[in-house]
Amino acid sequence: MPRLILLRHGQSQWNLENRFTGWWDVDVTEKGEAEARAAGALLKAKGLLPDVAFTSLQTRAIKTLHLALEEAGILWIPETKDWRLNERHYGGLTGLDKAETAAKHGDDQVKIWRRSFDIPPPVMDKGTEFDLSADPRYAGIDVPMTESLKDTIARVLPYYEGSIVPHLHAGSTVLVAAHGNSLRALEKHLSGISDEEITGLEIPTGQPIVYELDADLKVLDRYYLSER
Numbered sequence: 001m002p003r004l005i006l007l008r009h010g011q012s013q014w015n016l017e018n019r020f021t022g023w024w025d026v027d028v029t030e031k032g033e034a035e036a037r038a039a040g041a042l043l044k045a046k047g048l049l050p051d052v053a054f055t056s057l058q059t060r061a062i063k064t065l066h067l068a069l070e071e072a073g074i075l076w077i078p079e080t081k082d083w084r085l086n087e088r089h090y091g092g093l094t095g096l097d098k099a100e101t102a103a104k105h106g107d108d109q110v111k112i113w114r115r116s117f118d119i120p121p122p123v124m125d126k127g128t129e130f131d132l133s134a135d136p137r138y139a140g141i142d143v144p145m146t147e148s149l150k151d152t153i154a155r156v157l158p159y160y161e162g163s164i165v166p167h168l169h170a171g172s173t174v175l176v177a178a179h180g181n182s183l184r185a186l187e188k189h190l191s192g193i194s195d196e197e198i199t200g201l202e203i204p205t206g207q208p209i210v211y212e213l214d215a216d217l218k219v220l221d222r223y224y225l226s227e228r
Helices: 030-045 059-072 098-105 107-115 149-169 180-191
Strands: 003-008 052-055 079-081 173-178 209-213 219-224
Touching: 003 059, 003 180, 030 059, 052 059, 052 149, 059 079, 059 173, 098 107, 149 173, 149 180, 173 180, 180 209, 180 219
Parallel strands: 003 173, 052 079, 052 173
Antiparallel strands: 003 209, 209 219
């Protein structure tokens, strides 16, 4: 029976500092490292070990994956990194303190930028501090300057269908270590969540979410592994 395990990265430094992060590459905190290791220990304790893993090109997700696999004793399994599993790009909000941004623009406007389905934040200016256009990991990629959740879904789902689904059809247990919004994209697809409802879905850091699937990849069950 195929299984898909979704794991949001452990707490990052900018999670701790309450800053908009998006595509900017920040590391996990000590708490984030502990969350990742606890996730791996839980996978091992429950006997739910992945056969293959996928992650983004961002350090916080990659490190979370590696710490979890190390704790589970399966650091050797095949893994694939791809930018299409990156976090949503927060455009011109990148690096800003969320509370200060709300004080400047108003809570309602920031809520729209953060939680609307298809309204992106302001576009990031080219050449600014957080512009990743010249980052070597994104060579040959048209790096976005902002993204809505709808935009994020538009890159995540084709990748899921083309690269992850074949492993599920083969009956594998697949672990995807990624980010709040790239995982929202997968949850929306798998659970049939509406455009309106998906913006309210919270995905906690470091908590494995398990999808039990049938041979046609229809969802049989979804649960937090810590609750089983």
